[in-house]
Amino acid sequence: MSFEVDLNGKTTLPLKSVQNTVIPPQKGWAGLVKAGQYIRLTDPRGRQCGDFWAFNADDLDEHLSAMHTRVWVNKLCPVPGESFHSNHRRPILQMIADTCGVHDLLTAACDEHRYRLYGLQQEHRSCAGNLREVMSPYFGMSRFYVPQPFNVFANVPIGEDGSVLNGPAPSKPGDYIVLKAWIDVIVAISACPQEFNPITGWYPTELLVDIMEPETVDA
Numbered sequence: 001m002s003f004e005v006d007l008n009g010k011t012t013l014p015l016k017s018v019q020n021t022v023i024p025p026q027k028g029w030a031g032l033v034k035a036g037q038y039i040r041l042t043d044p045r046g047r048q049c050g051d052f053w054a055f056n057a058d059d060l061d062e063h064l065s066a067m068h069t070r071v072w073v074n075k076l077c078p079v080p081g082e083s084f085h086s087n088h089r090r091p092i093l094q095m096i097a098d099t100c101g102v103h104d105l106l107t108a109a110c111d112e113h114r115y116r117l118y119g120l121q122q123e124h125r126s127c128a129g130n131l132r133e134v135m136s137p138y139f140g141m142s143r144f145y146v147p148q149p150f151n152v153f154a155n156v157p158i159g160e161d162g163s164v165l166n167g168p169a170p171s172k173p174g175d176y177i178v179l180k181a182w183i184d185v186i187v188a189i190s191a192c193p194q195e196f197n198p199i200t201g202w203y204p205t206e207l208l209v210d211i212m213e214p215e216t217v218d219a
């Protein structure tokens with residue numbers, strides 16, 4: 001499968017998919033994205049947010065950091081051309097394309113405590129739990145710290161009075177983002193299982209992941 005990404009309105013870059021995965025509803029995925037490769041995350045049905053993490057493959061203590069990224073780009077979330085930065089204050093992933101334009105870099109992943117606050121007595125899948133599950137081959141089974149995620153296709157508008165809101169899920173069927181890896185990273189993604197607020201359109205569905213490479217390399 002090939003795909004062309006629009007770099008700046010004048011130049012396109014043909015990419016070929018070297019690995020593609022369907023993340024089932026409410027589940028997670030993790031995999032290696034090498035430096036120079038691209039990762040595309042697609043919402044095939046629309047209105048599904050994905051919690052996204054990235055860790056330096058050679059040093060898992062270094063990871064995509066929401067707070068370091070916000071102060072670097074001086075806005076709530078990077079736009080195409082801008083990069084996500086790590087807790088070591090260097091760029092690790094660049095936003096290349098974004099057909100949705102609405103994402104969140106403010107809020108925590110949903111976790112077991114969040115669902116308990118809804119009054120649930122039984123276990124409920126969560127983005128934090130999905131992260132632990134899919135990263136266990138890399139971290140082991142220890143309950144490691146969960147960094148704040150990049151919440152793709154999540155609508156968390158800020159009101160004029162500074163209030164932080166949960167807006168309706170913004171993505172249309174087929175919306176995607178494409179990120180380029182500056183370094184080798186282990187990416188983890190959770191198809192958010194949240195059905196108690198509008199962040200997933202009240203009905204969790206699947207997400208698609210493509211790892212892509214340029215079809216030709218410039219001499």
Ligand SMILES: [Zn+2]
Nearest residue numbers: 110127192193
């Ligand atoms: Zn979630």
